[in-house]
Amino acid sequence: TQLLEQSPQFLSIQEGENLTVYCNSSSVFSSLQWYRQEPGEGPVLLVTVVTGGEVKKLKRLTFQFGDARKDSSLHITAAQPGDTGLYLCAGGSQGGSEKLVFGKGTKLTVNP
Amino acid sequence: KAGVTQTPRYLIKTRGQQVTLSCSPISGHRSVSWYQQTPGQGLQFLFEYFSETQRNKGNFPGRFSGRQFSNSRSEMNVSTLELGDSALYLCASSFSPLNEKLFFGSGTQLSVL
Numbered sequence: 123t124q125l126l127e128q129s130p131q132f133l134s135i136q137e138g139e140n141l142t143v144y145c146n147s148s149s150v151f152s153s154l155q156w157y158r159q160e161p162g163e164g165p166v167l168l169v170t171v172v173t174g175g176e177v178k179k180l181k182r183l184t185f186q187f188g189d190a191r192k193d194s195s196l197h198i199t200a201a202q203p204g205d206t207g208l209y210l211c212a213g214g215s216q217g218g219s220e221k222l223v224f225g226k227g228t229k230l231t232v233n234p
Numbered sequence: 235k236a237g238v239t240q241t242p243r244y245l246i247k248t249r250g251q252q253v254t255l256s257c258s259p260i261s262g263h264r265s266v267s268w269y270q271q272t273p274g275q276g277l278q279f280l281f282e283y284f285s286e287t288q289r290n291k292g293n294f295p296g297r298f299s300g301r302q303f304s305n306s307r308s309e310m311n312v313s314t315l316e317l318g319d320s321a322l323y324l325c326a327s328s329f330s331p332l333n334e335k336l337f338f339g340s341g342t343q344l345s346v347l
Contacts (some may be wrong), residue, residue: 164238164324164338165277210277221267221290222336226276 124149126213126225134231138200143228145211146193153214154187154194155222158207165210201232236261238327238339246345252313255342259306259327265289266308267336268300271322280323283308284331312344320346 127146135141145154153172157165169178171187171194178185182205184197198205208229212222239258247253259266268280279292283302300310306327312319322343326336 163340164326165336166338167335170335212277221279221282221292223279224269224277 124151124213124215124223126211126223128209128211128225128228130228131226132229132231134233135201137202137232137234139232140197140199141201141230142195142197143209143230144193144195145225147213148192149213150191151213151215151223152191154191155212155214156185156194156196157210157212159210159227160207165208198230201230203232203234206230206232238325238337240323240325240339240342242342243340244343244345246347247315248347249315249317251315252311253315253344254309254311255323255325255344257308257310257325257327257339259308259325260337263327263329263337264306265328265331266302266306267326267328268308268310269324269326270294271324271341272320277324280310282331289331315346317346320344 129144155170156168159165169185174189174191176187182199186195208227210224210227212224214222241256265284267282269277271277280294281300282290286302297313302308322341324338324341326338328336
């Protein structure tokens with residue numbers, strides 16, 4: 123069974139601070155997705171990374187896929203209250219024969 | 235383009251009852267997946283339907299079932315409800331069954347008393 127461990131589980135910071143959250147597994151994934159979920163809503167896809175070592179930037183968010191495609195990180199620069207939410211990583215298997223495996227998420231609170 | 239629509243948003247049931255949840259995917263999307271989300275277990279995959287056929291099934295008891303109609307709309311049913319079935323049930327649609335971009339609905343919050 124493929125498992126994704128996310129850390130930290132909870133993170134509370136002040137506006138303007140930087141942060142990094144992690145997504146780790148002992149399994150290799152063909153792709154890694156990051157979602158953000160706000161209270162009362164479903165997850166919204168932020169990015170998909172598919173190549174080992176790949177780095178993608180989305181404004182103040184930087185996503186990295188590990189060289190071995192077993193781990194990923196999300197770095198947020200100068201966090202804002204609007205970044206508050208549950209950040210979920212999800213690993214995909216090659217060929218799409220199995221559905222995405224989700225981590226339990228990092229609950230981020232950015233205080234003004 | 236309308237997003238994924240799930241109904242109802244909230245549901246309160248008692249143990250032993252059954253419940254049916256509905257999901258309308260984005261127009262043109264033919265793949266629908268269902269997930270159960272709880273604080274302790276996170277998102278767990280229930281099943282996936284494509285072209286009215288169940289393509290994958292997660293590790294849930296047979297009390298959990300689903301189906302997909304010819305218009306791609308999907309329903310899931312939970313029979314003989316247990317307290318532990320209290321959760322947010324999320325539906326996600328995608329154009330195809332491949333592990334590509336999933337569009338999630340807002341979910342149905344089920345409380346079993």
